[in-house]
Amino acid sequence: xxxxxxxxxxxxxxxxxxxxxxxxxxxxxxxxxxxxxxxxxxxxxxxxxxxxxxxxxxxxxxxxxxxxxxxxxxxxxxxxxxxxxxxxxxxxxxxxxxxxxxxxxxxxxxxxxxxxxxxxxxxxxxxxxxxxxxxxxxxxxxxxxxxxxxxxxxxxxxxxxxxxxxxxxxxxxxxxxxxxxxxxxxxxxxxxxxxxxxxxxxxxxxxxxxxxxxxxxxxxxxxxxxxxxxxxxxxxxxxxxxxxxxxxxxxxxxxxxxxxxxxxxxxxxxxxxxxxxxxxxxxxxxxxxxxxxxxxxxxxxxxxxxxxxxxxxxxxxxxxxxxxxxxxxxxxxxxxxxxxxxxxxxxxxxxxxxxxxxxxxxxxxxxxxxxxxxxxxxxxxxxxxxxxxxxxxxxxxxxxxxxxxxxxxxxxxxxxxxxxxxxxxxxxxxxxxxxxxxxxxxxxx
Numbered sequence: 001x002x003x004x005x006x007x008x009x010x011x012x013x014x015x016x017x018x019x020x021x022x023x024x025x026x027x028x029x030x031x032x033x034x035x036x037x038x039x040x041x042x043x044x045x046x047x048x049x050x051x052x053x054x055x056x057x058x059x060x061x062x063x064x065x066x067x068x069x070x071x072x073x074x075x076x077x078x079x080x081x082x083x084x085x086x087x088x089x090x091x092x093x094x095x096x097x098x099x100x101x102x103x104x105x106x107x108x109x110x111x112x113x114x115x116x117x118x119x120x121x122x123x124x125x126x127x128x129x130x131x132x133x134x135x136x137x138x139x140x141x142x143x144x145x146x147x148x149x150x151x152x153x154x155x156x157x158x159x160x161x162x163x164x165x166x167x168x169x170x171x172x173x174x175x176x177x178x179x180x181x182x183x184x185x186x187x188x189x190x191x192x193x194x195x196x197x198x199x200x201x202x203x204x205x206x207x208x209x210x211x212x213x214x215x216x217x218x219x220x221x222x223x224x225x226x227x228x229x230x231x232x233x234x235x236x237x238x239x240x241x242x243x244x245x246x247x248x249x250x251x252x253x254x255x256x257x258x259x260x261x262x263x264x265x266x267x268x269x270x271x272x273x274x275x276x277x278x279x280x281x282x283x284x285x286x287x288x289x290x291x292x293x294x295x296x297x298x299x300x301x302x303x304x305x306x307x308x309x310x311x312x313x314x315x316x317x318x319x320x321x322x323x324x325x326x327x328x329x330x331x332x333x334x335x336x337x338x339x340x341x342x343x344x345x346x347x348x349x350x351x352x353x354x355x356x357x358x359x360x361x362x363x364x365x366x367x368x369x370x371x372x373x374x375x376x377x378x379x380x381x382x383x384x385x386x387x388x389x390x391x392x393x394x395x396x397x398x399x400x401x402x403x404x405x406x407x408x409x410x411x412x413x414x415x416x417x418x419x420x421x422x423x424x425x426x427x428x429x430x431x432x433x434x435x436x437x438x439x440x441x442x443x444x445x
Contacts, residue, residue: 001102003028004069010082011073012036012044012054015096018144019071022099024049031055033063033082061085068092071099074140074163077188095167097160100145102170106153109289110139110171112160112202113179113215115332116278117141119270120179121159123282123303128155130295131286140164155289162189162198172205175288176230177213179281181220182331186354196220206230211288213281216243231256233288235280244280251280251300253287261293267301271310272339308434310339314441318411321402321441324418325434330355333420334363343413344368345405347398349375350421350433357384360420364390370408372401376425398426398433402440415441 005028009020012034020030031053034041038056045054055063059082064070070086070093086093101108111121118141125137136148139158148156158173162185165171181196189195203212206229214225216234225232233255235244244253251263263283270279279300286296305311308325315321322340327333328350337344337360346368348360361384364371373381374395382392393408395401398417405415417437419430427433 004067005029006031006066007069007071008033008063008067008082008086009071009073010034010076010080012041012048013073013075015144015146016071016073017044017047018146019073019096019099020052021047021049022103022146022149023071024052028069029053031063031067033058035059061089064089064091069094071096072167074161078166093167094169095164095171097139097145097158097164098168098171100149100156101168101172103146103149104156106148107155107174107289108172109155109157109175109177109285110160110173110202111158111177111179111281111285112162112165112199113177114182114184114199114329115335116179116274116281117159117161118306118326119275119309120177120278120282120285121157122306123278123299124286124289125157126303127282127286127291127296127299128157128289130298131291133290157289160202162195165198165201168201168204170205171202172207173202173210175211175213175285176202176206177281177285178202178215178221178224179278180215180218180331181224182329182359183355184329184331184353187352192355196224200224200227203228203230213284213288215277215281216240217277233284235277235284237277244284246276246280251276251283253283253293255284255287261287263293263297263300265300268303269305270303271305272335274335274339308431310336311434313438316406316441316444317409319406319409319413319415321415321437322417323434323437324416325423325430325437327418327420328422328430329353330357330360330420333418334359336416336418337363337367340414340416343410345409345413345415346371347374347401347405347415347417347437348381348420349373349378349398349401350419350423351375351425352377352380353422357381357420361385361388361390364388369413370405372404374398374401374426375419375421377421381420398436399440402437402444406444 134154216236
């Protein structure tokens with residue numbers, strides 16, 4: 001790739017800073033723009049390399065002066081004025097993962113979907129590490145993909161979001177996976193169709209020598225897979241001639257040109273039906289990426305559940321409290337409910353993402369005996385649950401919701417935090433929300 005003479009990086013959070021550092025190290029003059037003030041940006045600017053021009057509190061076309069490449073951070077919407085101005089001026093706009101893919105000299109394994117991305121990506125990375133492949137594991141999971149460039153890396157494993165796929169062109173994973181597609185981020189994307197089409201872009205540049213791992217039980221994913229040029233390998237609950245499926249306490253792999261293989265599921269710490277699907281996907285991806293079966297089995301047996309994913313945080317008087325703060329959309333919250341047995345008191349709420357709560361209400365019906373709702377989406381969730389005759393208590397905060405749940409709970413109940421919403425009305429992110437939940441549980445008398 002020919003490096004740009006001057007680049008504009010939009011956003012000075014972790015991804016923006018990583019992009020600025022990479023470009024500056026390769027001789028590009030870098031301008032970083034962030035709409036926040038100096039006070040709001042705090043220490044973020046301190047880690048920028050010497051010579052990087054920082055422009056704060058600005059968002060106008062003058063920022064494009066002399067620029068021949070724009071790299072927006074994932075949090076910057078496609079309709080941002082500076083990006084529209086760049087397109088109008090003919091200045092190329094690429095995402096961080098697109099930039100990384102042009103510079104990486106190792107195969108890329110990319111995982112996307114509405115739910116399950118982080119667990120699946122982590123499990124693939126663990127299997128490849130057990131196989132001695134020196135994987136980089138990151139992307140939307142935490143560490144920007146550009147940080148893999150120039151490192152001692154044998155393969156790059158990246159979780160990829162719809163936001164990151166907005167500005168890709170040549171991004172071509174050797175193995176790409178689409179786990180599922182249900183409505184999400186409709187506060188950012190114009191429609192479900194737009195969101196779905198962005199997810200499909202993970203396969204857009206693949207060729208016949210590449211692999212596409214797809215959920216054979218998801219109709220949207222199956223429809224997308226029909227347009228793939230890569231070799232398609234499905235995972236599903238029922239067996240097929242090619243792909244991965246479940247047989248009792250085993251995952252069965254039937255990969256193209258290979259003998260049938262079996263993985264034991266009995267020892268895994270990953271709970272719930274959705275995690276069985278994640279294991280099927282991850283095992284398929286890892287084998288196609290070169291991990292031997294033994295390494296995949298070791299990864300399945302040893303992986304720890306990720307923080308704020310159906311994590312048991314305490315028990316009080318026979319009532320179990322479970323943190324699934326990472327259930328930031330309706331589909332994830334519905335799967336969370338399906339993974340928890342017994343009567344449930346559901347804690348849900350936060351920032352509405354623009355979709356329907358009908359699927360949450362359907363999953364809660366006959367399973368949830370009380371919902372304690374909070375946050376900006378409180379009324380919409382209450383209305384959807386009320387239509388299913390599920391009792392609802394409106395609360396002013398997560399802490400109030402925990403207290404109300406504890407007061408109503410009976411021995412044998414599970415109090416489940418599965419918000420079905422983003423966290424940004426009250427918390428910095430889902431992890432901060434999960435920590436607040438644990439603190440509230442620990443503060444109960």
